[in-house]
Amino acid sequence: MSASGDNFECGHSLEELSIYLDTGEFSDPGHLTECPECQSGLAALRRLAALGDELVSADIAAAGSGTDDWMQSILDNLRLELRPGRDIPVRPDTPGDILTETEGSISALIRSAADSLPGTAAGKCRLDGDVSTPGSPITVRVDVAVVFGHPLEERADALRRGIAATLARHTELNIAAIDVTVADVLEPGFPGPAAGPARPSESSEEKP
């Protein structure tokens, strides 16, 4: 049995989690205490809600309606990433022991690092490379949306440093590069990327 459609492997969906945050209603409340993917989803949705609050306080509530392209893109990526994914090996002290981290847990960690920066929300978070083979070079690719008024280059540099430090502490991955792309700038009257001209974008890559 495997996950299908928009559901996580546990059978629940991001939509159910969103309704739970809005209403407190969930078909199987006990499940939320024992499912790491759903817990990560709730955490990500709460951080998104906090960003929405910032948009409202900046008097650009229209950009945070939840139906904008940028928000839809973030939610689409969340659906993909809130799955365990590949196993990332951790060196055991005793030969024969099998220690791993799920790719989903590390994606959530990266997302958390991005979301923790004021006015920033992570979109796509990807680990490119053979994460299941120790020592293989891995490229981290992160797309973020940044609220207008925050310096883009400074934000990208801070995020890259933060992700590098986080991954060095919590994984044994060989990080070859961290590619941060500011995919959206959320500004007053911003109608969404599909309706307007090309948005400001910055892509940068360097060894951590």
Next chain:
Amino acid sequence: MNQSLLPGDTTPAGLAAALRDVILDVDGVAEVFPARPLWQNIAGAARSAVTGEPLPVVQVEFDGEAVDVLTRIGVSTALPAPAVARSVAAAIREHLGSRTATVRVQLVQVR
């Protein structure tokens, strides 16, 4: 198959319950999640519903003298996650004593 080399309750369920406490005592461990997601363990869930016994959080399987242990854990960011995983494996081995064992630790949450 049950063995009697371990202290306390040596049934798989008893050992699983004891190991859960051992794992939670390790610095940096925030949570122990069910070793098998519910959808992977429908039969076990049905049996649990009939017997009233909760599903063991840590998976313990005996194979003769050997034991296989699988746990899925969430860790805090206070300590490096790989070090916590190794500490968990060591704590499990210490609890199992000299018994031949395979220990599998899967980190499913770091926050």
